Amino acid sequence: MSSNVLRFTTAGNVDDGKSTLIGRLLVETQGAFEDQIEGAKRENERRGGKGIDFSLLTDGLKAEREQGITIDVAYRYFATPNRKFIIADAPGHEQYTRNLVTSASNSDLAVILIDARNGMMTQSRRHTFIAHLLGIRHFVVAINKMDLVDFRRERYEEIKRDFTDFVARLGGAEVYCIPISALQGDHVTGPSDRMSWYTGPKMLELLESIQVDDAAHKLPFRFPVQVVSRPPASPEFPDFRGYMGRVASGSVKVGDRVLVLPSGARSTVTGIVTRDGRLDEAVARQSVTLTLADDLDISRGDVISVEDRPPVSRTDFKATLCWMNERKLRLNHRYVLRHTTKTVRAIINEIDYRLNVNTLERESPVTELQTNDIGQVRIKTLQPVVCDLYKLNRHTGGFILIDENNDTVAAGMIQE
Amino acid sequence: MNQDWTHLRELESESIYILRETVAQFRNPVLLYSIGKDSSVLVHLARKAFYPGPLPFPFLHVDTGYKFKEMIEFRDRFCKEIGARLIVHRNEDAIAAGAHPLKLGVARCCGQLKTAALLHALDKYQFDAAIGGARREEERSRAKERVFSLRDAFGQWDPRRQRPELWSLYSGAINEGETMRVFPLSNWTERDIWQYIVQENIPVVPLYYAQERLVVRRNGTLIPADDAIHLKDGEVPEKMWVRFRTLGCAPCTGAVESRAKTLEEIAEETGSAKISERSTRIIDHGANTMEDKKREGYF
Numbered sequence: 001m002s003s004n005v006l007r008f009t010t011a012g013n014v015d016d017g018k019s020t021l022i023g024r025l026l027v028e029t030q031g032a033f034e035d036q037i038e039g040a041k042r043e044n045e046r047r048g049g050k051g052i053d054f055s056l057l058t059d060g061l062k063a064e065r066e067q068g069i070t071i072d073v074a075y076r077y078f079a080t081p082n083r084k085f086i087i088a089d090a091p092g093h094e095q096y097t098r099n100l101v102t103s104a105s106n107s108d109l110a111v112i113l114i115d116a117r118n119g120m121m122t123q124s125r126r127h128t129f130i131a132h133l134l135g136i137r138h139f140v141v142a143i144n145k146m147d148l149v150d151f152r153r154e155r156y157e158e159i160k161r162d163f164t165d166f167v168a169r170l171g172g173a174e175v176y177c178i179p180i181s182a183l184q185g186d187h188v189t190g191p192s193d194r195m196s197w198y199t200g201p202k203m204l205e206l207l208e209s210i211q212v213d214d215a216a217h218k219l220p221f222r223f224p225v226q227v228v229s230r231p232p233a234s235p236e237f238p239d240f241r242g243y244m245g246r247v248a249s250g251s252v253k254v255g256d257r258v259l260v261l262p263s264g265a266r267s268t269v270t271g272i273v274t275r276d277g278r279l280d281e282a283v284a285r286q287s288v289t290l291t292l293a294d295d296l297d298i299s300r301g302d303v304i305s306v307e308d309r310p311p312v313s314r315t316d317f318k319a320t321l322c323w324m325n326e327r328k329l330r331l332n333h334r335y336v337l338r339h340t341t342k343t344v345r346a347i348i349n350e351i352d353y354r355l356n357v358n359t360l361e362r363e364s365p366v367t368e369l370q371t372n373d374i375g376q377v378r379i380k381t382l383q384p385v386v387c388d389l390y391k392l393n394r395h396t397g398g399f400i401l402i403d404e405n406n407d408t409v410a411a412g413m414i415q416e
Numbered sequence: 417m418n419q420d421w422t423h424l425r426e427l428e429s430e431s432i433y434i435l436r437e438t439v440a441q442f443r444n445p446v447l448l449y450s451i452g453k454d455s456s457v458l459v460h461l462a463r464k465a466f467y468p469g470p471l472p473f474p475f476l477h478v479d480t481g482y483k484f485k486e487m488i489e490f491r492d493r494f495c496k497e498i499g500a501r502l503i504v505h506r507n508e509d510a511i512a513a514g515a516h517p518l519k520l521g522v523a524r525c526c527g528q529l530k531t532a533a534l535l536h537a538l539d540k541y542q543f544d545a546a547i548g549g550a551r552r553e554e555e556r557s558r559a560k561e562r563v564f565s566l567r568d569a570f571g572q573w574d575p576r577r578q579r580p581e582l583w584s585l586y587s588g589a590i591n592e593g594e595t596m597r598v599f600p601l602s603n604w605t606e607r608d609i610w611q612y613i614v615q616e617n618i619p620v621v622p623l624y625y626a627q628e629r630l631v632v633r634r635n636g637t638l639i640p641a642d643d644a645i646h647l648k649d650g651e652v653p654e655k656m657w658v659r660f661r662t663l664g665c666a667p668c669t670g671a672v673e674s675r676a677k678t679l680e681e682i683a684e685e686t687g688s689a690k691i692s693e694r695s696t697r698i699i700d701h702g703a704n705t706m707e708d709k710k711r712e713g714y715f
Contacts (some may be wrong), residue, residue: 004423029687035695036556072575074559075552077605084423086603098580105582226436231469240468246433248585275467283421287432287465300440324580338585341440398583406589408579 006207007086009136011127012113017144021113021182022076022089023315025204028189031078066177073103082208097357097372100127101322101411104134104190105398110214112163113139116149116179120162126357128163131322133374133413135394137173138212139163142203146195147181153197176210178203201270208228216284221250221258222311222388222396224340229289242273243298248395249342250306251283252290260296261303261386262313267292272348301342303386303396311396318352318415319399320390321369321377325409328370329377335409337381339399345382346401352376369410376415390414424612431458431600432465433584434563435547438598439472441588445598448534449475449495449502451487452663453620454549454601457609460618461496461600462547473547474501476537480529481511482665484640490621505537516647517583517667523709529665531712535571538595545588545596553605554693557707563602569593572709606661606693610683617679619715624682626659626674637670659687661693 012018023040026032049315050166076087088103090096104110110131114124128139141163149155160177168175178187179198181296186192189204229242271291272279282288290304297306305311323329329348337346353364354375362376369375390397390413402409438445447462449455457473466472477491495502507515517525538546552559562578564586579587590596601609613620630653631638641653643666658671659682672691676682697703 004421005426020571030690034690035692050425072560072578075603076559077553077603079423079607080606084608102580102582106584226433227440227467229469234468237468242468244436244465246429273468285426285429287429287436289467299437336589338587341437394583398585400580400582400585400587402589406587406591408587411580411582 003080005084005086006109006210006212007088007107008109008111008140008207009090009107009131010111010113011090011100011131012142013057013115013121013123016045016090016113016115017182018113021111021142021144021180021188021203022087023186024182024185026076026078028185029078029080029154029204049292065162073099080204080208085207089347096126097130097322097374098324100130101134104131105394105411107131107134107136108382109138109140109144109207109210110136113142114159114163116143116145116155116159119159120166122358124163125166125360128166129357129360130374132167132170132173135390137172138210139167139175140203140206140210141175141177141178142182143179144182146179146186147184147251151179151192151194153179153195156198174210176200176206178206191341201304216249216393216395217251219249219284219393220250220305220309221256221306222248222393223290224248224250224342224386224396225298225300225302225304226341228299240291241295242271242291244287244289244306245341246287247282247284249280249284249393252306253281254279257307258292258304259307259310260298261305261311262384263297263302265294265296265298265306267294267296271294301340303340305386311386311388311393314414315382315384316378316380317385317387319377319379319412320355320415321348321375321401322411323369323371323373323375323409324411325403325407326371327403327407327409329410331367336402337379337385337401337412338397339385339387340363340396342383342385344385347380348377349380350378350379377412379412387414389416424608424615426603427608428461428464428612430584430603431461434586434598434600435462435465437586437588438545438547438600439466441586442596444541444543445473445545445547446476446503446538446541446543447471447473448546448548449477449491449500450549451477451483451491451621452549453609453613453624454551454604456618456620457604457612458547458549458601459500460616471498471500474503474540476503476505476543476546478530478533478537479504479506480533480665481506481531482516483665484621484623484663484666486623487621488662490619494619503537503541505533505540507536508531517665522668526709527712530573531709538571543595544590545598547600548599549601550599551601551604551606551609552599557710561599561602561704563599563680564588565597565599566590567595567597571595572712573597573677606689607683607686610679610686614679614683620679621663623663624658625678626657626676628655629658629671630654631656631658631671638672639670640666661689 074089090099090103094196180187187202226241227244272282273289353362354366388396398416400410403409580694630641632641659674676685
């Protein structure tokens with residue numbers, strides 16, 4: 001069945017019309033209200049503009065509106081009778097890599113805006129590369145401003161070919177291209193009589209129908225323990241011991257044999273407890289409490305998993321890092337690594353290379369990574385990390401690094 | 417996948433995960449209970465999150481003294497019924513000095529009765545995390561809010577100091593004196609809230625249901641008028657069918673015209689609303705915006 005929530009990120013250059021597209025989607029699906037639209041109109045007129053500037057609907061902070069820039073990832077919501085949509089809107093310029101990495105980490109699909117006049121630019125490639133790196137395998141390419149290229153089909157086909165070729169080089173993904181005019185509304189939620197040569201779905205139809213089918217459901221069962229529940233005795237629960245958490249991937253049934261890592265202990269699931277009653281099965285993304293047949297020593301950060309195809313328990317690994325802080329990476333410096341519900345001490349021993357996100361070339365040797373740099377590093381941890389490779393499982397393959405100032409300085413993906 | 421895995425189940429599971437992370441990562445969390453519909457949903461989720469155990473944190477209500485009497489009645493009955501530990505905190509000095517929006521202006525009144533009171537309570541009880549029902553959809557400065565939102569030692573919010581939040585990794589790492597605001601309902605919209613209230617049959621304050629009430633029209637807003645102290649000279653109350661979309665202090669909360677008398681009718685009305693819910697909150701109007709208030713330490 002289809003997922004009822006679609007989380008997607010939007011990327012594009014400042015002038016590609018991203019805000020206009022999002023603004024239009026919000027207005028036409030009633031994700032924006034009349035008083036907000038009026039507010040955006042008044043603000044635009046105060047600044048000497050005319051009519052509605054959709055970007056004023058989506059720019060959140062006063063500092064941003066005053067300077068006409070976007071600082072941070074903004075979240076937007078709209079819904080149709082069939083689906084709820086969560087947009088993680090990443091700004092197109094300042095801090096682009098860091099923001100796009102953040103917004104892509106929680107998205108199943110990316111909408112890439114391309115100005116039909118310019119075609120695939122360095123920035124389009126960079127955005128697509130980063131989204132792909134973070135595990136996004138569905139791309140909706142909005143080939144925008146078709147009105148400025150006389151709605152020519154050849155232009156659309158050319159850009160479509162460039163994009164498809166580029167994604168094939170990255171390792172493949174589903175690509176859907178739509179010729180639109182966000183400003184005039186062609187193919188956003190309504191039809192376009194000026195591009196009758198295009199017979200595919202409109203933007204909103206596509207977003208409603210794409211099956212991202214969250215791969216998490218097909219993966220082996222993983223359950224990072226959040227909290228061990230030992231409530232005071234009650235008649236119904238005289239001696240309760242349960243493991244609270246959210247199923248990271250796969251599913252589990254009462255009676256399943258499970259493996260607990262890193263200890264390696266084995267047991268059987270005796271109950272899936274919720275306040276709405278006991279369940280026979282828990283599926284990916286579901287928050288539940290599990291009880292096991294044996295009294296094991298399990299604490300926060302341990303992972304309950306299927307017996308066959310278990311995750312691995314590692315104290316050293318290679319990872320792709322995106323550096324996010326103004327203080328640059330320090331080799332052999334102690335960081336805190338947070339992965340699933342586990343927190344461990346970690347050091348970075350070595351930087352293998354830095355990725356040039358524009359040319360996709362690997363640069364080495366390098367001695368440092370700074371804000372918005374992406375590179376491959378080797379990490380050693382003090383305690384074991386129970387993980388999967390990021391390419392196999394985003395939920396158990398991603399981590400963050402925290403420094404002694406308690407700032408989150410990097411996002412990492414376990415590679416090998 | 418489970419056939420009934422609806423968007424509400426997805427949101428519910430995410431919120432429960434966030435509530436459990438808060439309890440796992442903080443020494444002394446508190447739930448900011450404002451009595452409104454979002455608080456009702458938040459409490460419902462917290463009870464699910466820690467079942468079969470008891471709620472692992474107390475509730476804090478920052479009372480300005482201007483809350484509707486139906487709200488206070490509901491609060492006391494509801495908290496008793498579910499066995500919650502309720503802390504009510506008021507800025508008694510400001511209340512004794514007669515703080516009122518008509519006298520001080522809305523911004524200064526809120527600053528004293530809400531922001532100062534909240535910061536004082538967090539400090540008095542040494543809470544390190546305050547769980548609130550704010551949603552990103554509500555107001556545009558909230559659209560960039562983190563789930564774990566850092567406040568400095570003065571309770572202030574600095575948008576530039578917020579940490580990136582990736583996957584479902586929420587970092588509760590804080591320095592001495594800093595606190596965290598936690599927003600488990602970040603991804604919920606007003607529509608989701610009402611659909612969930614209907615689905616789960618969650619009790620809410622009767623003010624959300626439409627009935628005939630005395631109101632006055634002030635700057636296009638319908639202000640409740642059962643208490644003469646909130647009236648300006650020359651204002652004449654009239655009887656109208658209204659309900660409240662959001663609940664705050666009586667003198668600063670506008671009603672909307674409505675005939676929605678059941679939860680289903682409210683959910684239906686919300687689904688087709690053309691005006692945003694916060695348009696009835698006077699706090700969001702004027703020069704001192706929600707963004708300014710957040711910077712000062714407002715919820």
